[in-house]
Amino acid sequence: MGKARAIGVGMDNSANSKSALRWAVDNLIDAEDHLILIYVQSPKSEHPKKQLFEDTGSPLVPLEEFRDINLSKQYGLNPDPEVLDILDTVSRSKGAKVVAKVYWGDPREKLCDAVDDLKLDCLVLGSRGLGVLRRILLGSVSNYVMVHASCPVTVVKGTPATKP
8 A cells, every 4th residue: 555645626515526526536535545625715705714814725624623514614615415425435435534625716826726735646626617618718727727736637527518
């Protein structure tokens, strides 16, 4: 068995980020690995802990504390029951250490910062599935992170949006 790896998953509790989490759990996480959920909140959000940790991001929040609604709300997070179930399962079945970290700012920049800050071995992101025009106009977080991150990045495609 090799050394424990630090595997980050960009999370916003959307269906696409949950797909990325499931993919990471099913395909990457081994015994003793560290699974780090990375949340990036809007720089305009106002939460009690933001002022303390706006520049560096929150401290690492262990799974046991992450499920505490009061603590999570201090960081502007709403614990998702499906996400908590996935995390409980990987923690018990594979022995992975699960933590979360919250940043405030532009998701593209903060996810790249997290790679260096947390010394990630790899990062997994969900894709919103923007069309070509919308991707050009709005920019793609996953494209930016793939180009600028200092570790391998896996983008998990979501279900294609149906046209009305």
